[in-house]
Amino acid sequence: MSTSSTVSVYSPTNDQPNKHESRAREEDEQKSVRVMASLNPCLELRPLGNTGLKLSCVGFGASPLGNTFGPVSEQDALATVREAFRLGINFFDTSPYYGATLSEKVLGKALKALGVPRNEYIVSTKCGRYSEGFDFSAERVTRSIDESLARLQLDYVDILHCHDIEFGSLDQVVKETIPALQKLKEAGKIRFIGITGLPLEVFTYVLDRVPQGSVDVILSYCHFSINDSTLLDLLPYLKSKGVGVISASPLSMGLLTENGPPEWHPASPELKAACKAAASHCKQKGKNLPKLAMQYSFTNKDISTILVGMNSVRQVQENVAAATEFATFGQDGEMLAEVEAILSPVKNQTWPSGIQQ
Secondary structure: OOOOOOOOOOOOOOOOOOHHHHHHHHHHHHHHHHHHHHHOOOOOEEEOOOOOOEEEOEEEEOHHHHOEOEOOOHHHHHHHHHHHHHOOOOEEEOOOOOOOOHHHHHHHHHHHHHOOOHHHOEEEEEEOEEOOEEOOOHHHHHHHHHHHHHHHOOOOEEEEEEOOHHHOOHHHHHHHHHHHHHHHHHOOOEEEEEEEEOOOHHHHHHHOOOOOOOOOEEEEEOOOEOOEOOHHHHHHHHHHOOOEEEEEOOOOOOOOOOOOOOOOOOOOHHHHHHHHHHHHHHHHOOOOHHHHHHHHOOOOOOOOEEEEEOOOHHHHHHHHHHHHHHHHHOOOHHHHHHHHHHHHHHOOOOOOOOOOO
């Protein structure tokens, strides 16, 4: 009598999981992601202007998925997006410019892999800026959205931004680009229209010259951080126009980090030196300047989301932890005051961007 026996039957699928088992496992994993995301109370949702959208206070900047800050494997990219969604991030932003379309392709694959209904996440992409240059013509932006939707594997995007409009003709944006985007809105390819740029005056220039309600959102960067809070001055105006506000680069493109900004950063030597001194001061006190800067960026609820580039599960977890800690304990006021004192000589100092209008 045999106490144990093994019967091996040849099958073409013997060395790989049964297809039905694989599908069931995938469905279980996708269900788990959805349940975790719906139960996770970490991140506050904030309304975006008059759009009716509610964005997680931390937004996922997908430019790093285009290898813009170093290589990111597809496996890591998918895991990063998955973790972001699991922890309550529902807003994902990209552009055809990031990684010469790679960011859109990778983000599209990662969102599809979540296996959740389309209305559970919000996607914005951009038009007008491409690896080959700027083109805000009606023909190009109309073609651009079809290309982006194909890469993202989506039927529509929630927001389509005109990307860095200070590098084009603002009058063309007013008279040609925005009307073209209105037609895309009517066609159901986009839900809302946005504009992005560094100089704050580009927003008022355009918004003063288009019918109210033509532009739904603005995306500003490097103007709501410890060293530069000039976006706050514009909020009453934007609110009067019914425009939602997204703020990006709470670390001022690397200025407010321990390692400092990349060599190409356009800030003045004085601004770079002051930020370096602030980082050193925080380190001496056992504090973390990036976390302090992230938490500062959550202080004004008229800003719907803080957009941060992320390329790893760890970065996602750190950003969500900073938001959760802020929601629970508030800002470290004493440390913030010390850092603001160090940065006061260069407060609100910015740098030129775009062409002379």
